[in-house]
Amino acid sequence: MAQTPHPPAALTAAPARPAPRLLPAAGIAAGPLFLTAGLAQGLTRDGFDFTRNALSQLSLGDLGWIQVTVFLLTGALVLGGAVAIRRALRDTPGGTWVPRLLGVFGASFLLAGIFHADPGAGFPAGTPEDRVASLSAHGTVHMVAGTVGYLALCAAFLVLARHFTARRQAGWALTARLTPVAVLAGFAASATTVAAFTAGAGLGLLVLSATTARLTSRRRWTTTRESTTHTDGHSGVTV
Numbered sequence: 605m606a607q608t609p610h611p612p613a614a615l616t617a618a619p620a621r622p623a624p625r626l627l628p629a630a631g632i633a634a635g636p637l638f639l640t641a642g643l644a645q646g647l648t649r650d651g652f653d654f655t656r657n658a659l660s661q662l663s664l665g666d667l668g669w670i671q672v673t674v675f676l677l678t679g680a681l682v683l684g685g686a687v688a689i690r691r692a693l694r695d696t697p698g699g700t701w702v703p704r705l706l707g708v709f710g711a712s713f714l715l716a717g718i719f720h721a722d723p724g725a726g727f728p729a730g731t732p733e734d735r736v737a738s739l740s741a742h743g744t745v746h747m748v749a750g751t752v753g754y755l756a757l758c759a760a761f762l763v764l765a766r767h768f769t770a771r772r773q774a775g776w777a778l779t780a781r782l783t784p785v786a787v788l789a790g791f792a793a794s795a796t797t798v799a800a801f802t803a804g805a806g807l808g809l810l811v812l813s814a815t816t817a818r819l820t821s822r823r824r825w826t827t828t829r830e831s832t833t834h835t836d837g838h839s840g841v842t843v
Contacts, residue, residue, distance in 0.1 A: 628692075628820035631685015635809030638678040638713075642802075645670060651729030655797045659805075660721035660746060665728035668720065675717030682710030685816045692819045698767035705760035706812075712753025719745035725798075754791070757808050758784035764815065776818060783811045 642659040646652045649667065662671035683706075690703035722743035724736035739747060761780045768777035790804015 627684045627688035628816060630681040631688055631816035631820070632813045634678050634681035634685060635806075635811075635813035637681065638674060638809055639806050641670070641674045649727075651727045651731070653726065654799045654802060656725040656735075657727045658721065658798050659802060660716060660750070661723065661725075661727050663717070663720040664723050672717045672720065675713050679710045679713030679717065682713060682812075683707060685812075686710055688820050689816060693767065696767060697770045698763045701763050702760050702767070705756040705763065708756035709753045709760070709812075712749040712756070715749035716746050716753075719743075719749065721746045754787060754805065754808060757812065758787055761808075761811070761815075776815070779811060780815070783808060 638659075642662065645662045645667070646654055646657075646659065649662065649665070652662070659671070662668065663675065686703045686706035686709075689706060690699070693699035693702060719742040722736045722740050723731045724734065725731070726733045736743070761783050765777045765780035768774075768780055787804045787808040790800045790802075790807070793804075794801035
């Protein structure tokens with residue numbers, strides 16, 4: 605029995621590598637960017653009321669190009685984060701469907717930027733105070749895209765709950781299960797106040813950013829690498 609300082613290269617499994625840092629950073633930035641931009645505009649644009657108007661309506665009016673840009677940029681950032689998560693979850697539970705569902709979520713922001721919401725509820729300034737009675741064609745596409753996108757996000761969280769459970773990360777698994785409930789509850793309460801809708805949508809984005817940071821962190825991959833290469837303190841022993 606002899607010891608060798610290094611195991612044969614052919615017998616050493618190469619651990620998966622973390623995604624390039626630009627892609628995780630994109631996914632992490634998506635939520636804070638969208639919410640910060642939306643809150644800043646909502647507080648400064650004439651006629652906007654968080655209890656009556658959705659952030660989507662900020663894409664209307666003379667300054668609407670700002671929110672359109674935010675939609676498109678957020679969509680691109682979410683898609684970048686989805687690629688990073690696909691690499692991070694390769695060959696693990698959820699590694700196939702989570703990136704696909706997040707891709708749908710990212711695409712929904714791109715569509716929301718291209719097809720803007722309808723005016724209503726006093727915004728832009730001068731618009732009748734009544735809520736939108738009937739949707740235009742572009743307003744319908746905007747609404748459907750947002751609905752499908754957030755349903756995809758909720759589904760992604762439920763799949764991620766399985767991933768975290770398999771790794772005995774109970775806190776993250778619980779968060780992944782509760783977030784869809786909170787998001788959908790906010791949407792359901794929008795008939796009372798649009799602020800509930802905004803809160804639910806914002807929560808989903810922020811939890812996605814935190815989850816992206818967790819799944820793509822270097823610390824996570826260092827731990828995985830150590831558990832892969834460590835074998836009861838006897839790695840490198842050959843017979």
